Amino acid sequence: MTGRRAEIQACAIEIDAGCSDRLPGVKTDDPELPDHVVRNRAVWDGWAPEWVAAGERNWAAAEPGWGVWGIPESQLRILTDVDGLDVIELGCGTAYVSAWLARLGARPVGIDNSPKQLETARRLQVEHGLDFPLLLGNAESVPYPDASFDMAISEYGAAIWADPYLWLPEAARLLRPGGRLVFLINGYLQILCAPDSEDAATDRLLHDQFGSYRFEWSSDESVEFHLAHGEMIRLLHRAGFEVEDLIEIQAPEGATTRHAYVSPQWARRWPSEEIWKARKTR
Numbered sequence: 505m506t507g508r509r510a511e512i513q514a515c516a517i518e519i520d521a522g523c524s525d526r527l528p529g530v531k532t533d534d535p536e537l538p539d540h541v542v543r544n545r546a547v548w549d550g551w552a553p554e555w556v557a558a559g560e561r562n563w564a565a566a567e568p569g570w571g572v573w574g575i576p577e578s579q580l581r582i583l584t585d586v587d588g589l590d591v592i593e594l595g596c597g598t599a600y601v602s603a604w605l606a607r608l609g610a611r612p613v614g615i616d617n618s619p620k621q622l623e624t625a626r627r628l629q630v631e632h633g634l635d636f637p638l639l640l641g642n643a644e645s646v647p648y649p650d651a652s653f654d655m656a657i658s659e660y661g662a663a664i665w666a667d668p669y670l671w672l673p674e675a676a677r678l679l680r681p682g683g684r685l686v687f688l689i690n691g692y693l694q695i696l697c698a699p700d701s702e703d704a705a706t707d708r709l710l711h712d713q714f715g716s717y718r719f720e721w722s723s724d725e726s727v728e729f730h731l732a733h734g735e736m737i738r739l740l741h742r743a744g745f746e747v748e749d750l751i752e753i754q755a756p757e758g759a760t761t762r763h764a765y766v767s768p769q770w771a772r773r774w775p776s777e778e779i780w781k782a783r784k785t786r
């Protein structure tokens with residue numbers, strides 16, 4: 505490995521030493537960072553301790569399980585034929601998806617906006633004897649050259665916390681022709697039915713669909729992004745992707761979750777999560 509990529513990798517594995525300040529667009533106090541990135545970094549650094557246990561469970565899992573219901577990989581087939589692929593995980597959090605990818609023979613790189621989440625990821629790498637680059641940064645502006653990856657993936661990472669008008673074109677830039685994009689997010693209907701409180705989604709539409717984009721909640725300072733399906737399809741096409749599938753997840757019978765924002769009863773009736781699969785065609 506030579507040049508810029510080697511420099512990036514060397515920086516990435518030294519995240520604890522503050523080396524990330526030398527990468528473009530990733531300074532913790534960078535006045536150029538969009539306000540939602542600054543706000544989400546502070547919020548996720550605060551939430552990071554609550555995500556350690558899930559990270560540990562998922563790193564140790566024998567079979568990948570996706571989303572809040574832990575739907576098995578054998579059912580969703582997200583990680584098929586990844587052996588030998590260069591993969592970027594956008595908003596990797598504790599990086600268990602990257603760990604699953606590494607065990608399947610892929611070469612993952614994880615990028616995340618929260619130093620605290622990456623501390624957990626780094627500790628779990630050491631404990632599990634896996635080593636892949638972890639970058640502190642904003643998935644809307646990734647310090648890798650064009651066409652560096654065969655696959656981009658996000659499970660509730662950049663896919664809901666970054667601006668879709670920025671991170672989706674950035675994912676397209678990072679992918680080689682024919683590259684795969686997969687992301688798992690809240691079901692759009694679940695967002696429309698989400699009250700502005702800690703309570704679970706209701707059976708009423710509480711938000712407008714038209715104009716749906718940036719969401720802020722009274723309970724914290726975080727910023728999320730949710731697009732209606734038509735706008736998402738148009739945006740993906742404009743970015744150079746062809747949509748291959750949109751899987752709407754139904755909670756399995758008897759499912760439980762630690763997350764208060766959706767109940768198993770609701771998610772038996774409506775899709776609380778959705779998975780988009782797209783391919784870069786140009």
Ligand SMILES: C[S@@+](CC[C@H](N)C(=O)[O-])C[C@H]1O[C@@H](n2cnc3c(N)ncnc32)[C@H](O)[C@@H]1O
Nearest residue numbers: 548595597616617618621642643659661665666
């Ligand atoms: C729910 S975690 C996703 C990781 C993991 N799949 C999970 O579900 O636990 C969300 C992650 O997105 C990260 N994130 C938020 N905004 C981001 C951005 N603009 N760029 C990169 N990562 C971001 C947060 O720091 C957080 O670690």
